[in-house]
Amino acid sequence: MGEATTENVLEIRNLVKDFPGIRAVNDVSFDIKRNTIHCLVGENGAGKSTLIRILTGATARTDGKIYLNGKEYCAANTKDAKEKGISTLFQELNVVDQLTVEENLTLGVEDTTFGFLKKTDKIKRIVSVLNSLDPSIDPKQPVSALSVAKKQIVEIAKAVASESDIIIMDEPTAALSENEINRLFEIIRNLHEKNVTVIYISHRLDEIFQIGDYVTVMRDGRHIATKPLAEVKDRSELVKLMIGKTVFEMYHPKDIESEEKILEVKHLSNHKLNDISFDVKKGEIVGFYGLVGAGKTELARAIFGADEYRGEILFKGKKLQRTPHKAIEAGIALVPEERRTQGLFTILTIRGNIPVMNMKKISRNGFINSAKERKATLDYIDKLRIATSGTEKEVSKLSGGNQQKVVFSKCLFADSDLLLLDEPTRGIDVGAKSEIYGIIRQLSKEGKSIMIFSSELPEIVNICDNIFLLYDGSIKANIKNGADIDTEMIVHTVTGGN
Amino acid sequence: MKPNAASSITKGKMSNESYISLFMIVVLIAFFGIACLFVPNFYLPQNMINILTSFWYIIILGIGVTFLLITGNFDMSVSGVIAMTGVLAAYFCQPLSQSGDAASEMFSGLGMPYWLAVIAAMACAVLIGAVNAFFIARLKVASIIITLGTMSVSRGIGMFIAQGAQRNMNLPDEFKVLGTSYLPNTSIPLSVVIMVVLVIIAVIIEKKTVFGRRTYLIGANIKAAELCGVKVAKHLTYLYLFSAFLAGITGILIASNYIGGSAGRAQGYEFDALVVTLLGGTSINGGFGSVLGTVVGALILSVVTSAATGLLLSPDWQYILKGTVTFLAILAQRFALDKRAK
Numbered sequence: 001m002g003e004a005t006t007e008n009v010l011e012i013r014n015l016v017k018d019f020p021g022i023r024a025v026n027d028v029s030f031d032i033k034r035n036t037i038h039c040l041v042g043e044n045g046a047g048k049s050t051l052i053r054i055l056t057g058a059t060a061r062t063d064g065k066i067y068l069n070g071k072e073y074c075a076a077n078t079k080d081a082k083e084k085g086i087s088t089l090f091q092e093l094n095v096v097d098q099l100t101v102e103e104n105l106t107l108g109v110e111d112t113t114f115g116f117l118k119k120t121d122k123i124k125r126i127v128s129v130l131n132s133l134d135p136s137i138d139p140k141q142p143v144s145a146l147s148v149a150k151k152q153i154v155e156i157a158k159a160v161a162s163e164s165d166i167i168i169m170d171e172p173t174a175a176l177s178e179n180e181i182n183r184l185f186e187i188i189r190n191l192h193e194k195n196v197t198v199i200y201i202s203h204r205l206d207e208i209f210q211i212g213d214y215v216t217v218m219r220d221g222r223h224i225a226t227k228p229l230a231e232v233k234d235r236s237e238l239v240k241l242m243i244g245k246t247v248f249e250m251y252h253p254k255d256i257e258s259e260e261k262i263l264e265v266k267h268l269s270n271h272k273l274n275d276i277s278f279d280v281k282k283g284e285i286v287g288f289y290g291l292v293g294a295g296k297t298e299l300a301r302a303i304f305g306a307d308e309y310r311g312e313i314l315f316k317g318k319k320l321q322r323t324p325h326k327a328i329e330a331g332i333a334l335v336p337e338e339r340r341t342q343g344l345f346t347i348l349t350i351r352g353n354i355p356v357m358n359m360k361k362i363s364r365n366g367f368i369n370s371a372k373e374r375k376a377t378l379d380y381i382d383k384l385r386i387a388t389s390g391t392e393k394e395v396s397k398l399s400g401g402n403q404q405k406v407v408f409s410k411c412l413f414a415d416s417d418l419l420l421l422d423e424p425t426r427g428i429d430v431g432a433k434s435e436i437y438g439i440i441r442q443l444s445k446e447g448k449s450i451m452i453f454s455s456e457l458p459e460i461v462n463i464c465d466n467i468f469l470l471y472d473g474s475i476k477a478n479i480k481n482g483a484d485i486d487t488e489m490i491v492h493t494v495t496g497g498n
Numbered sequence: 499m500k501p502n503a504a505s506s507i508t509k510g511k512m513s514n515e516s517y518i519s520l521f522m523i524v525v526l527i528a529f530f531g532i533a534c535l536f537v538p539n540f541y542l543p544q545n546m547i548n549i550l551t552s553f554w555y556i557i558i559l560g561i562g563v564t565f566l567l568i569t570g571n572f573d574m575s576v577s578g579v580i581a582m583t584g585v586l587a588a589y590f591c592q593p594l595s596q597s598g599d600a601a602s603e604m605f606s607g608l609g610m611p612y613w614l615a616v617i618a619a620m621a622c623a624v625l626i627g628a629v630n631a632f633f634i635a636r637l638k639v640a641s642i643i644i645t646l647g648t649m650s651v652s653r654g655i656g657m658f659i660a661q662g663a664q665r666n667m668n669l670p671d672e673f674k675v676l677g678t679s680y681l682p683n684t685s686i687p688l689s690v691v692i693m694v695v696l697v698i699i700a701v702i703i704e705k706k707t708v709f710g711r712r713t714y715l716i717g718a719n720i721k722a723a724e725l726c727g728v729k730v731a732k733h734l735t736y737l738y739l740f741s742a743f744l745a746g747i748t749g750i751l752i753a754s755n756y757i758g759g760s761a762g763r764a765q766g767y768e769f770d771a772l773v774v775t776l777l778g779g780t781s782i783n784g785g786f787g788s789v790l791g792t793v794v795g796a797l798i799l800s801v802v803t804s805a806a807t808g809l810l811l812s813p814d815w816q817y818i819l820k821g822t823v824t825f826l827a828i829l830a831q832r833f834a835l836d837k838r839a840k
Binding site: 304306329341342345348349394 | 785
C-alpha cells in the first residue's frame, strides 16, 4: 500500500481485532476520500461496529494501522478521538436535555475566568455554525424542546465547530420521519463545504443510494469491496456483496411432518409488533429473520410473557398466561438475546446455573438434593460437551461458546416442548456454532419445536424448515425452506424492499 | 477450546465464598491475637464468652440484612423497627387507663396479656417490612431510600407512643423474662440461644433450599432470574418481611432486657448490621455472601469494640477505631479477592 496522501482523509491498513474465540475484524484495508460521504454496510456480525469502535477509541485494535490525514492515528477513548478529529453521532444522543442549545454546544469548551463563564468569540462562532446548518433552531431554547432530528443537527454543529475531519453517523435515521430524514440528508450533503467527511452506517440500503458517494461492504469481519456508488448497479448488487455465497447443503428437509399445532399466535401486537399471526407445529424448526429493530427479540419476549401484548397466544391448545414463570411451567424456554446480561449468572458456577429453570427436578419440598444437582450438571457438561474443568467453575471464566452451551443446558433442563432461541449463536466461534446447530436438529428429531430469531441469514436458511421475514414489526413473507430458496429476495424483503 | 492444564485442577480449589470466609476468620484471629498482646486480661475465658455473645442483636439483624444484600438490596429500617416494637410491646401490655388524665398516660396501655402484646407488636414490625416490600419489590423504588424512610417512620411511631421517652411503668412480670433469663447454670443469655437457633435456620435456608438458591440468582442477575421463572417481587417481599420479623424479635428481646420500651433504643444498629455483613464478605453488588460470614464479621466488630473498651478509650475514640477497622478489613478483603482473580 502506498504512502498516505492528502486525497484520503483516512487510510486503514491490515486492521485486526480479536475477541476470545472470534476474529471480529480480519485484515481490513481501505481508504476514505476527503470530504465525501462514505457508507459502510454489512450484515450483523460483519464487523462494522467493531471497526467503528476502534475508530472512536471505544475498543483497542489487535493489530494493523490507521492513518488520519497521513499521520498515524490511535484513540484512547471517544474524547481523545474527538480531539484528534473523529466525532461520532451515536444512536443514543449525547445532549443534555435540561440545558439550552447554546449551552450544549459549548459544553466542555467553555472559557472561564475564576470559574465564571465568559462570552467569547468562540461561542459566537459555534452558534454561527449551527445557524448556517439550520437557521430554524434558536440557540436560547432548551434542548428538551427539540425533536430528535434537531438534536442530531445540534450534535453535528458541535462536531463541525470543533473542526472534526470525520463525523461517524450510526443509523442516524432510525427514529426520524420522512421529512426529517430529507432535511438531515440535505445538511449531510452540504457538510463537505465545511471540510467534513462523513462515515455513514445504515441498514436501510435505499438511504445508501440516496446519500452516499462511496460504499464499503464488509462480511464476516473482512473487507469485501469499496467502490463509488455510481458504479453500483442496484441494491441487489449490494445485497449480493453483503451476503456472499451462502452454503445450502446443510439443510435437509424433514422426512415426516407433524400436523399437530403446538403454538398458535393470533394478531399479536404491542409497542413494537404489528398484528403478527402464525402457527408452529410439533418438531418444527421455525426461523424469524430480520434486521436489528425488526421486532425479533420483542416477539420472542412477548411469547415468553416477558413483554406485554394485545392478541392471543395458544400453547398446546390452551391460552398462555403472561409471565415467564407460567411460560416455563407450561413448557416454553427462552435462550435470550444477550447471554451475559439476560441468560447467565456469570458470577455463579456452572452448577449454580444449569438447574435454575427447573429446581423441582433437583429438590424435594424446597430442599435441594446436592447429589442430584451435581449429577444433572455433569450430565449436561457431558451431553453438550462443555469444555470445563468441573462443575464448580465460574461461568464468567468460560469461552463464549461454552457459556452459550450453559444457557442451552439451562433451557434443556427445563424439559420444555418449545424453545425460543434469540440469536443463539451470536459472538461464538464456528466450531461451537455447528455444535449448537447439531443440538437444535437433535431436539427437533426428539419432537421438540424450536423457534429461531436471528439476524444471520446462513443460520436461518441452513436449519429452519419454515421461515418468516420480519420488517418493522410485521411479518412480510413466509417461505418454506427448500432447494429453491431465493436469498436475494429474502435480503431484499428484510431491508424494506417490496 | 480445551481446558488448559492450569485450570484443570480447580476441582480441589475452594470457592470464592469459602476463601473469603477463611480469610475473614484469619483476620478475626489476628485481631484477637493483637488485642491479647495489648489489652490486659483479654484472653480470659469470660472475656471470650463476652466477645462471642455480646453482639447477638447485630447478628440477628445481620441475617436479614445479609439475605437482602445478597439480592442487591438494603434494609436500613431495622433500628427503627427495634425501637418501635419495643415501645409497642410495652404499650400493648400496660394496664388500661383508670383515671384518664394526661399524667397517667405513660403508666397505662391497652391491657393485653403479654403473649398477645408480643404478637401484636411483631405484627406491627412485619407491617413495616410489608411497606418496604411494597415500594421496593412492587414499585421498584431504590431500597436505600425507602428503608431510610421507614426507619424514620417506625422510630417516629415509637416516639409518638412513648411520648419521646420510654414506657417502663406498670409492666407485667413476664415482660422481663425473655431478655433477662440465662441457660440453666451458665452465663449464656436466652437471647444468645435464640440468635444461635436463628443462625442455624438461616444457614440451612441459605445453603440447602431452593429459596436460598433463588436469593443468589436475583443478586447475580435480576433480569436473568426473571427470565428463568424466579418471581422476583414475591421473593423480595418475603425477604423484607423476614428482615422486619427478625428486627421485631430483636426489639422484643432488647425491650425485655431493659424492662421497658424506649423510643431512642438501637440508634445506629442498621449501620452496624450492614458493616458486619460487609465485613463477612457479602458483596455490596449482590450475588455473593453468606450468613456465617456475617457472624464472623460481627465477631470482628466485637473484638475491636471490646479491645477499645479494655484500652479505656473514650467512646468518641471508639467510633473512629470502629470505622478505621471496618475500612481496613474491607480493603483487605477486596485486595485478597482481586489478587486471587489474577
